[in-house]
Amino acid sequence: MLTITRELHDQIVAHARQDHPDEACGVLAGPAGSDRPARFIAMTNAERSPTFYRFDSAEQFRVWTEMEDNDEEPVVIYHSHTATEAYPSRTDISYASEPQAHYVLVSTREPEVAEFRSYRIADGVVTEEPVTVVE
Amino acid sequence: MAIEVRIPTILRTYTDGAKQVEGTGSTLGELFTDLEQRHGGLQDRLVDGGALRRFVNVYLNDEDVRFLDGLATPVKDGDKVTVLPAVAGG
Numbered sequence: 450m451l452t453i454t455r456e457l458h459d460q461i462v463a464h465a466r467q468d469h470p471d472e473a474c475g476v477l478a479g480p481a482g483s484d485r486p487a488r489f490i491a492m493t494n495a496e497r498s499p500t501f502y503r504f505d506s507a508e509q510f511r512v513w514t515e516m517e518d519n520d521e522e523p524v525v526i527y528h529s530h531t532a533t534e535a536y537p538s539r540t541d542i543s544y545a546s547e548p549q550a551h552y553v554l555v556s557t558r559e560p561e562v563a564e565f566r567s568y569r570i571a572d573g574v575v576t577e578e579p580v581t582v583v584e
Numbered sequence: 585m586a587i588e589v590r591i592p593t594i595l596r597t598y599t600d601g602a603k604q605v606e607g608t609g610s611t612l613g614e615l616f617t618d619l620e621q622r623h624g625g626l627q628d629r630l631v632d633g634g635a636l637r638r639f640v641n642v643y644l645n646d647e648d649v650r651f652l653d654g655l656a657t658p659v660k661d662g663d664k665v666t667v668l669p670a671v672a673g674g
Contacts (some may be wrong), residue, residue, distance in 0.1 A: 472674075509670075528673060541673035
């Protein structure tokens with residue numbers, strides 16, 4: 450289960466809408482071991498593509514080093530799908546490399562509604578999980 | 585003194601859970617070959633056909649080695665090498 454504040458949920462959706470039609474991507478950092486997302490970090494999509502995303506490598510190094518210094522970890526890794534459903538693609542599954550993270554997908558294929566779903570991806574297996582938004 | 589290598593979570597199965605290991609070598613490629621002696625299987629996760637794997641980021645101190653010399657990048661005692669799997673998808 451992913452428990453997330455309304456504020457962080459809305460920041461992710463806003464970022465996805467803003468970058469549409471390119472895929473948006475980013476991280477929610479939280480205290481190591483807490484499983485609680487606390488800090489929103491939008492990342493640059495170095496691919497700038499409507500169908501692919503990749504964190505810029507230098508930016509990823511800075512953010513990962515900062516999280517380490519703060520005793521944080523990436524609790525959520527999010528990205529958007531701009532024309533397909535908010536479900537992990539085969540590429541998403543094969544590149545998922547943070548086994549403890551919640552993988553959030555947002556779909557911006559509809560202008561009025563943003564689909565927001567969360568998954569665990571480990572060893573090539575995808576498991577959808579419920580999302581609880583707290584105020 | 586040796587070269588410190590930071591290992592990401594998914595590769596710690598090769599290091600008995602250690603998040604940092606040490607190695608020697610005068611290039612990054614030699615360093616990975618050295619690590620392979622004690623952490624069998626690790627090199628194949630980093631290197632493919634003589635080049636760094638596409639979706640693995642390796643940093644020498646704070647620079648991505650793709651902007652240096654890839655596996656031929658010179659390394660020396662006291663350097664810190666960090667491995668981070670690329671975060672990507674479609």
